[in-house]
Amino acid sequence: MSDLSRRSVLRAATGAGLGLLAAPALAACGAGPTKAVTGGPARISLWTHDPGYIKTFQSAVGDTSLMKGSPFDYRMRFTNAAGSDVVTRMMAQAVADGNTPDLAGIIVDQFPRVMGSRIAENLFVDLSETVRPFGDQLLKLAPYSVDKIPYGLDSDNSxxxxxxxxxxxxxxxxxxxxxxxxxxxxxxxxxxxxxxxxxxxxxxxxxxxxxxxxxxxxxxxxxxxxxxxxxxxxxxxxxxxxxxxxxxxxxxxxxxxxxxxxxxxxxxxxxxxxxxxxxxxxxxxxxxxxxxxxxxxxxxxxxxxxxxxxxxxxxxxxGGTAFCVLKDKPNTQASVELLRRVYLTREGQLLRYRSGGFLPTLKPLYEDAELRGVTDDYLGGQRVxxxxxxxxxxxxxxxxxxxxxxxxxxxxxxxxxxxxxxxxxxxxxxxxxxxxxxxxxx
Incomplete structure (x- = not known):
């Protein structure tokens, strides 16, 4: 679908009463290059409501073992806003052909706002092929799926x-x-x-x-x-x-x-x-x-x-928060690759648990020796x-x-x-x- 057609769909959804605000862009930087980035420097714009996710992605892009072999050299731009504002302003910017993020963290109770009127389809990358290798070993896709197509990966099994x-x-x-x-x-x-x-x-x-x-x-x-x-x-x-x-x-x-x-x-x-x-x-x-x-x-x-x-x-x-990749942007390919490494690898899931206590969404990791040995001091040293x-x-x-x-x-x-x-x-x-x-x- 062309950008013009996509904006038409989103404008129609706005007129149907989704309550978009004519909000300013969350990030003040320019829109950047129009050509797709396929390697080298990739400056990823990420919007989230929780500083814990900022810490997680900062740690991830600085982890040489996790990023080993990646064709991209990641740099991050973070914007922190209320959970509802992340969705409202992202949609407003999409309608205005403005500066949308590359990665958006959407709280589970905000995702229904993009489930109707083909909004998710027009905003986000279809992650079906990305998650296909994991079959039923990947948990918590359902809350962020529309017509059985997954558009986000949850950060925590909650x-x-x-x-x-x-x-x-x-x-x-x-x-x-x-x-x-x-x-x-x-x-x-x-x-x-x-x-x-x-x-x-x-x-x-x-x-x-x-x-x-x-x-x-x-x-x-x-x-x-x-x-x-x-x-x-x-x-x-x-x-x-x-x-x-x-x-x-x-x-x-x-x-x-x-x-x-x-x-x-x-x-x-x-x-x-x-x-x-x-x-x-x-x-x-x-x-x-x-x-x-x-x-x-x-x-x-x-x-x-x-x-x-x-x-x-x-x-x-x-509860829960899924990260979605905005489609048809210069950094779309790089963002999918980053999300895959941080959310769909053993190393990424362990990093997320260590940095923010986010429980794995991959079933096999609940039998992982490193995690099975984890004890929680607040819970009296219990093997959680x-x-x-x-x-x-x-x-x-x-x-x-x-x-x-x-x-x-x-x-x-x-x-x-x-x-x-x-x-x-x-x-x-x-x-x-x-x-x-x-x-x-x-």
């Missing part, structure tokens, strides 16, 4: 596990190896009745936190919001079961209601010991626990999730890949669709009302689906 205070579990006689949620909920109810200690949390603040907490458990149970074709699958017994489980947990005190998993209320609950366990992804170790309760070092541990009696998985997933390996082998697939952000907006209220006991789980699911259907005709 494996959700159960974090728990080993000292409090031992003090109050809660076994760390409880097999099912039903058993843990029973223990949690009694623990709350005697000591006002909860073994999990639900979010009651913004729609994103509310629905993400629900979806995290729904994925574990074997359900989901959408299927691989983008069809809504929320009308299911699993969705009702999970929401009923969460609402019952709130009523009994087994689960603590908090505005969000990261704010001051959660920090206070952690510091006081009133929150002794929680389901969250691997990155919560640093961004949730170590950030809020560094003094609780060596008291926390992780394990795979208790099973739902009706089936499902021993793990779940929440013993847990992550078992979890990665049974990780649910998370599918998205263009209407994902609409679904989050309309489901937040009904889910919250169910958690507060103001409506039943079944009615909440029906109310959310009804509101979604009114806005998304599919």
């Amino acid at each position: 494996i959700s596990v159960l974090y728990y205070r080993e000292d409090l579990f031992e003090k109050h006689g809660v076994p760390a190896d409880v097999e099912t949620w039903h058993e843990l909920a029973g223990l949690g109810e009694r623990l709350y009745a005697k000591h006002r200690i909860s073994l999990g949390m639900v979010a009651t603040g913004d729609n994103g936190s509310i629905v993400n907490g629900f979806l995290q458990l729904l994925l574990q149970r074997g359900g989901g919001a959408f299927d691989s074709a983008g069809n809504l699958t929320l009308d299911s017994p699993e969705a009702v079961e999970v929401l009923e489980f969460m609402a019952h947990g709130v009523r009994t005190g087994f689960l603590m209601s908090l505005p969000d998993p990261y704010g001051s209320s959660c920090a206070a609950a952690l510091k006081s010991g009133r929150l002794a366990a929680t389901v969250m992804p691997n990155w919560y170790n640093v961004y949730g626990l170590q950030a809020n309760v560094p003094d609780q070092k060596a008291k926390w541990r992780i394990r795979t999730l208790p099973r739902f009696s009706g089936g499902g998985h021993v793990a779940s997933t929440l 890949f013993d847990v992550y390996g078992a979890a990665a082998a049974d990780l649910p697939i998370f599918y998205q669709a263009p209407g994902m952000q609409v679904l989050i907006d309309v489901m937040g209220g009904p889910v919250l009302r169910a958690l507060q006991g103001k409506t039943s789980a079944a009615e909440a699911i029906k109310d959310g689906i009804r509101a979604y259907r009114q806005q998304v005709k599919r």
Whole structure:
């Protein structure tokens, strides 16, 4: 497709209500050469919301063993912006034929913005051939695929596990190896009745936190919001079961209601010991626990999730950021090659884990001797890949669709009302689906 045709498609999408801003270019430098760079110096422009990715790519291009044999001599230009701004400004620049990045880091909840109106197709490189050699050994392609075509590679497996205070579990006689949620909920109810200690949390603040907490458990149970074709699958017994489980947990005190998993209320609950366990992804170790309760070092541990009696998985997933390559730019070939080295090689995945704690997205690495020997001081010297390996082998697939952000907006209220006991789980699911259907005709 010509540049003119591509801009026409993007302008049409803008007119359809995607809310693009006429924002200035994120990078002030010129557009550079028009001829494709096939070797030698390649100055790659990368936009991201997280300094951790800047550190990762800086380390990668300076790693002579990782870059050995590359036809490109990489130099990086970084722009740091809010996650939503990365997408908004990238699309605005594409419409204006402006200065788009070579590599864009797109948060998982922002990717649905490019899934409709052929936006991803017109902006990003189709990575099908790049990932084909890995088959089903490469995880987390689904959230960044449109019509089964992958357009981004995730930076982290974002494996959700159960974090728990080993000292409090031992003090109050809660076994760390409880097999099912039903058993843990029973223990949690009694623990709350005697000591006002909860073994999990639900979010009651913004729609994103509310629905993400629900979806995290729904994925574990074997359900989901959408299927691989983008069809809504929320009308299911699993969705009702999970929401009923969460609402019952709130009523009994087994689960603590908090505005969000990261704010001051959660920090206070952690510091006081009133929150002794929680389901969250691997990155919560640093961004949730170590950030809020560094003094609780060596008291926390992780394990795979208790099973739902009706089936499902021993793990779940929440969050993530994929890097996408902008197509038809001078540095497109160089950017694909850089992404391949950093994201699809053993050396690159180990570098990403060492530099930012990003879990591998290649299944075989969970059996890698170097990673299996990793211990975590904050988690009391625990060999964390013993847990992550078992979890990665049974990780649910998370599918998205263009209407994902609409679904989050309309489901937040009904889910919250169910958690507060103001409506039943079944009615909440029906109310959310009804509101979604009114806005998304599919």
